[in-house]
Amino acid sequence: MRYTKNDIRNIPLTEFMAALGEKPVKAFGDMKLYYAPQRDDPEPMLAVDTNTNRWYDHATDQSGDIIDLAALKMNPNLYMDPRDFILKYMNDYEQGKELSAMARRSNEPTVIGIDIKKVKLIDFMKALGQEYPVAVDGNLRIYNAPYDNNPSPTMVINTETNLWRDTKSGAYGGIYDLAYELTGSCNMSELNRYIASEMSALEKFKEKEQKVEPPKQEQKPDKPKRKMRL
Numbered sequence: 001m002r003y004t005k006n007d008i009r010n011i012p013l014t015e016f017m018a019a020l021g022e023k024p025v026k027a028f029g030d031m032k033l034y035y036a037p038q039r040d041d042p043e044p045m046l047a048v049d050t051n052t053n054r055w056y057d058h059a060t061d062q063s064g065d066i067i068d069l070a071a072l073k074m075n076p077n078l079y080m081d082p083r084d085f086i087l088k089y090m091n092d093y094e095q096g097k098e099l100s101a102m103a104r105r106s107n108e109p110t111v112i113g114i115d116i117k118k119v120k121l122i123d124f125m126k127a128l129g130q131e132y133p134v135a136v137d138g139n140l141r142i143y144n145a146p147y148d149n150n151p152s153p154t155m156v157i158n159t160e161t162n163l164w165r166d167t168k169s170g171a172y173g174g175i176y177d178l179a180y181e182l183t184g185s186c187n188m189s190e191l192n193r194y195i196a197s198e199m200s201a202l203e204k205f206k207e208k209e210q211k212v213e214p215p216k217q218e219q220k221p222d223k224p225k226r227k228m229r230l
Contacts, residue, residue, distance in 0.1 A: 002091055002094070003086075003087055003090045003091055003094070004087070005083050005087065008066060008067065008083055008086055008087070009065070009066070011066055011086070011090060011170075012050065012053060012169065012170030013048045013050070013053050013054070013055055013065075013066055013069070014032060014048060014050060014169055014170050014171075015090070015093075015170040016066050016069070016070075016086065016089070016090065017034055017037065017048065018093065019089040019090050019092070019093035020037045020073065020089060021037075022034050022035060022037050024048075025044040026044065027149075029150070030049055030050045030051040030168075031047050031048070031049055031050075032047070032048045032050060033046070033047055033048075034046045034047075034048060036057060036059065037069075037073050038069075038072040038073045039059075041059065045057055045058045045059040046058075050168050050169060050170075051168070053065065053066070055068075055069055066086060067082050067083060067086070068082075070082035070083070070085045070086045073085070097173075114195075114196050114199050114200065116175065116176075116192060116195050116196065116199075117175075119175055119195065119199060120159075120162060121157045121159075121162055121163075121164055121174075121175060121178065122141055122157060122159060123199070123202070124175055124178070124195070124198065124199065125141075125143055125146070125157070126202055127198040127199050127201065127202035128146050128182075128198060129146075130143050130144065130146065133157075134153040135153065139158055139159045139160045140156050140157070140158055140159075141156070141157045141159060142155070142156050142157075143155045143156075143157065145166055145168075146182060147178075147181040147182045152168070154166050154167045154168040154169070155167075162174065162175075164177075164178060175195060176188075176191055176195075179191045179194050179195050182194070
């Protein structure tokens with residue numbers, strides 16, 4: 001994906017912070033607390049509201065949107081327009097994720113008979129205990145985000161591309177990215193084992209269901225035939 005200036009207002013601040021190399025230190029519902037990227041503070045002072053996509057700096061009492069934050073962070077000797085700064089960092093960040101995804105795909109193994117790269121996300125959600133989506137819109141399936149402390153229907157799966165995106169946090173990707181959100185692990189072996197374990201449990205449950213025979217109906221004894229009287 002390549003961002004343009006028309007996309008800037010819709011870029012989640014959490015994604016922009018990730019592009020700047022910042023991760024949330026704490027989270028309180030829709031609020032995420034970061035170290036201010038434009039300063040070297042000893043304490044996290046920048047709060048990002050994922051609902052409004054705005055930030056507030058507790059140290060300076062400043063607030064604003066993604067463009068305001070970029071204006072504080074950028075070097076004015078290198079950038080005249082904060083939007084150019086945003087596009088540079090976001091497009092570099094997206095390119096890095098794409099290269100990382102390509103590297104992962106080339107190394108995705110088959111684990112205990114499961115070809116993980118072919119696993120459908122909707123089947124993986126079933127393995128996680130969500131048999132059906134909360135809502136359906138064409139090829140989109142909306143689920144409660146399984147990695148959220150307060151699950152809400154913010155996770156959208158595109159059944160055509162087999163990719164997902166969280167409308168609240170901006171996180172997105174394939175099955176490995178979802179497994180990362182659930183486990184917090186970046187170790188491919190651990191992610192493979194986790195996905196395979198969940199899918200294997202689902203397959204065993206399906207096999208068990210198929211083996212259960214319906215209860216046999218008791219055959220009623222034939223009624224005795226009436227004898228003819230002469």
